[in-house]
Amino acid sequence: MLLHVNTSSGVPVYLQIEGQVKQAIAAGALQQGNALPPVRRMAAQLRVNPNTVAKAYQNLEREGVIRTVPGGGTYVADSSPGLLKSEKLRRLRPVARQLAVESFQLRLAPGDVVKLLEDELDGLGGKR
Amino acid sequence: MYLWKAWQDSRTRVVLYILAALSVGMLFGLDVVSWANWHAYWMTYRQYRALPRFDFYMDVTFYTLELLVLDYGQMAVLLAGLSLGATSTGREYGAGTMDFVLTRPGPRRNFVLTDWTVGLTTMVIMVSGLAFGALPFLCLIHAKGAGNVLAGLPGLWVLGAAIYGLSHFTTLVAGSAPKGLILSVATVLTYFFLPTALREWWHADALLRATQWTLRIFDHGSWPLSPFDWSVFAFWLATAAGFLGASLAWIRFREV
Amino acid sequence: MNDLAIHTQGLAKFFGKTRAVDGLDLNVPRGSVYGFLGRNGAGKTTTVKTLLGLLRPTAGSAQVLGYDIRRHLLAILERTGFVPENKTLFGSLTPAQLVRFNQGYFPKWSGELVGRYAELFEIPMHVPFAKLSLGNKTKVCHLLALCQGADLLILDEPSVGLDPVITDLLLRVLVEDQVSEGRTVFLSSHQLAEVERIADWVGIIEKGKIVLETRLEDIRQNYRLIRAAAQTAPAVSSPHLVAAQSSENFWSYLVARDAEDFAAMLRAKGMTILEILPVSLGEVFLGLTRKEVPCISGKPGRIPAPA
Numbered sequence: 001m002l003l004h005v006n007t008s009s010g011v012p013v014y015l016q017i018e019g020q021v022k023q024a025i026a027a028g029a030l031q032q033g034n035a036l037p038p039v040r041r042m043a044a045q046l047r048v049n050p051n052t053v054a055k056a057y058q059n060l061e062r063e064g065v066i067r068t069v070p071g072g073g074t075y076v077a078d079s080s081p082g083l084l085k086s087e088k089l090r091r092l093r094p095v096a097r098q099l100a101v102e103s104f105q106l107r108l109a110p111g112d113v114v115k116l117l118e119d120e121l122d123g124l125g126g127k128r
Numbered sequence: 129m130y131l132w133k134a135w136q137d138s139r140t141r142v143v144l145y146i147l148a149a150l151s152v153g154m155l156f157g158l159d160v161v162s163w164a165n166w167h168a169y170w171m172t173y174r175q176y177r178a179l180p181r182f183d184f185y186m187d188v189t190f191y192t193l194e195l196l197v198l199d200y201g202q203m204a205v206l207l208a209g210l211s212l213g214a215t216s217t218g219r220e221y222g223a224g225t226m227d228f229v230l231t232r233p234g235p236r237r238n239f240v241l242t243d244w245t246v247g248l249t250t251m252v253i254m255v256s257g258l259a260f261g262a263l264p265f266l267c268l269i270h271a272k273g274a275g276n277v278l279a280g281l282p283g284l285w286v287l288g289a290a291i292y293g294l295s296h297f298t299t300l301v302a303g304s305a306p307k308g309l310i311l312s313v314a315t316v317l318t319y320f321f322l323p324t325a326l327r328e329w330w331h332a333d334a335l336l337r338a339t340q341w342t343l344r345i346f347d348h349g350s351w352p353l354s355p356f357d358w359s360v361f362a363f364w365l366a367t368a369a370g371f372l373g374a375s376l377a378w379i380r381f382r383e384v
Numbered sequence: 385m386n387d388l389a390i391h392t393q394g395l396a397k398f399f400g401k402t403r404a405v406d407g408l409d410l411n412v413p414r415g416s417v418y419g420f421l422g423r424n425g426a427g428k429t430t431t432v433k434t435l436l437g438l439l440r441p442t443a444g445s446a447q448v449l450g451y452d453i454r455r456h457l458l459a460i461l462e463r464t465g466f467v468p469e470n471k472t473l474f475g476s477l478t479p480a481q482l483v484r485f486n487q488g489y490f491p492k493w494s495g496e497l498v499g500r501y502a503e504l505f506e507i508p509m510h511v512p513f514a515k516l517s518l519g520n521k522t523k524v525c526h527l528l529a530l531c532q533g534a535d536l537l538i539l540d541e542p543s544v545g546l547d548p549v550i551t552d553l554l555l556r557v558l559v560e561d562q563v564s565e566g567r568t569v570f571l572s573s574h575q576l577a578e579v580e581r582i583a584d585w586v587g588i589i590e591k592g593k594i595v596l597e598t599r600l601e602d603i604r605q606n607y608r609l610i611r612a613a614a615q616t617a618p619a620v621s622s623p624h625l626v627a628a629q630s631s632e633n634f635w636s637y638l639v640a641r642d643a644e645d646f647a648a649m650l651r652a653k654g655m656t657i658l659e660i661l662p663v664s665l666g667e668v669f670l671g672l673t674r675k676e677v678p679c680i681s682g683k684p685g686r687i688p689a690p691a
Contacts, residue, residue, distance in 0.1 A: 007577075007580045007581050008577070008580060008664045008665075008666070009662075010604065010661065010662025010663070010664075011604075011662075012601060012604045012605055013604075014601075040559075040560060040564040041560075043559050043560070043563075043564070044556050044559045044560035044564075045556075047552060047555040047556055047559060047581050047582060048559070048581055048582060049417055049559065049563065049581075049582050049583065049584045050559060050563055050564055051584050052584070052601075130485075132484075132485070133474060133477065133481075133485050136476070136477065136481065137474075137476055224470045224472040225472050225473055225474055226438075227433075227438060227466075227468035227469075227470050227472075228468060228472070228473055230437070230438055231436050231437070231438065231461055231464075231466050231468075232461065232486075232489050233458055233461035233462040233489055233490075234458075234489065235458075383438065383439045383440060384433065384438040384439070
């Protein structure tokens with residue numbers, strides 16, 4: 001599993017890691033039940049502090065994206081069944097806001113933005 | 129561990145010095161004895177199956193050799209003490225390895241003690257090598273054996289230790305071998321010449337008398353050789369210990 | 385304070401009239417990677433040397449791994465791996481011999497790590513130290529410190545002479561073998577890029593004092609640069625204002641938190657907010673230590689009118 005983090009961007013490293021794990025799952029590179037590398041190895045590979053990776057893993061687990069097995073090992077969880085739709089939408093709102101702001105700046109019509117979103121979802125759709 | 133490192137550093141030098149000292153001693157012996165009509169001596173032995181009895185000529189030879197060995201020994205002690213004191217430590221402290229050495233977990237005094245031991249041993253070997261090189265020749269030409277040469281050695285050692293201690297201390301304080309050597313040579317020269325100068329210019333005798341008393345360690349002028357003088361020996365021993373103490377105190381408080 | 389690997393209170397070291405370290409308060413948590421940053425001459429190396437007993441403090445106190453530096457120096461040296469700024473070891477010994485020399489001092493020495501690192505870092509183990517290049521000398525210094533089984537590593541200018549590949553490997557090794565084992569790593573450097581990668585805490589020293597000590601995440605999450613424009617110079621103050629800079633009618637403010645609130649205050653005073661940006665460690669460092677424009681550093685305060 002190959003991630004890439006940029007330590008001089010404004011985005012905290014743990015968020016970058018979380019984002020890339022989610023992206024990998026969405027793109028089908030990581031399937032349900034696949035193992036993630038242990039914190040130590042991922043940190044060494046990325047040359048970042050293990051606490052950063054640990055934080056990312058904790059957040060991902062809290063969101064139900066991954067789960068840790070008591071004996072050790074971290075795996076991609078089954079798609080989050082326990083969350084209400086309203087909760088899921090609430091999670092997406094900040095990203096949606098950002099998309100809205102950018103589209104506004106670029107003076108794009110809502111219809112164009114929706115089409116863009118649908119294209120992206122179609123690209124992922126077949127791999128669920 | 130530091131002893132192992134100090135030995136690694138000095139190994140080659142020590143061996144060379146031993147070989148050099150032994151060779152010089154043997155050359156002395158050979159040279160002096162050769163003009164003592166070695167051939168005649170051998171003929172006497174073959175004829176009478178016995179060593180010749182006390183022979184004035186042989187005696188002179190013997191004592192000349194003794195004096196030569198001891199005189200050159202004194203010079204060797206001076207040179208060896210000064211140079212070994214400077215070079216056994218100068219390298220670490222000039223080269224910037226102090227940061228490393230002084231952060232090893234161990235009492236700082238161990239570094240000075242180890243350097244001192246190795247350097248002092250080298251010096252003792254160098255000076256004694258001279259005497260031992262000449263020893264076979266001394267034993268061969270006189271029934272008395274090595275006589276006072278061996279008795280003169282401890283005096284040389286203790287003087288050497290004091291000079292070595294001086295040079296070691298000045299090198300530690302000055303931070304490099306060349307500077308340390310300059311300081312120690314200056315001290316030795318001052319010690320030799322200042323008392324005389326004081327007497328000549330200010331008619332102050334006291335210092336000269338004091339230093340001359342200490343220099344009795346060199347005293348082989350009379351014949352037979354003068355008996356061993358314990359108080360002078362003790363003085364030089366105390367001086368050597370004093371310099372060692374000064375070096376130990378210095379490293380204890382040293383900042384890098 | 386047992387949860388701090390290094391703790392100093394008002395530490396000071398003067399050399400005659402020069403105040404190299406002048407009231408330093410350092411708090412390095414155990415198990416963290418602490419980036420000790422400062423310009424040349426700010427007092428980094430003096431601090432490091434004082435912590436390890438190479439220099440005696442003029443005033444103040446310090447504890448390393450819970451041991452007082454004045455009374456229990458030996459205990460500190462037994463547990464600390466040190467890479468000095470001056471990367472010089474015994475010139476006549478080879479790295480293999482230096483390993484032999486060093487391991488006698490440390491019961492927790494790991495021979496297995498020696499072999500692994502020698503190969504990983506491509507260290508020529510049988511060439512006398514004096515004949516090695518600067519990069520190789522640095523590698524050997526690291527080798528000796530990393531295999532010690534130390535609880536704390538103090539690395540002073542660790543990447544001197546190292547090429548980018550080896551520096552990268554060093555970071556990996558530090559993360560994998562040291563930090564993951566719960567050891568503390570104290571990096572004293574002015575190479576911000578490396579520190580930014582693996583540090584979780586940073587302490588910035590300027591003129592012998594700490595001007596900032598915080599988690600790196602705090603900088604990423606909360607520190608913001610607010611760029612604004614105004615015709616006249618406003619008087620602003622805030623407890624979170626770290627530094628300010630101006631040129632003609634343009635202003636930039638570095639704030640430690642609540643950037644939005646600060647921006648609102650600026651707007652209220654008639655300034656136009658151009659943008660609010662996240663900042664990198666380098667920008668925070670420069671903001672606090674830069675000389676070219678009058679700066680407020682470290683403490684809250686009013687901004688002087690531009691000259």
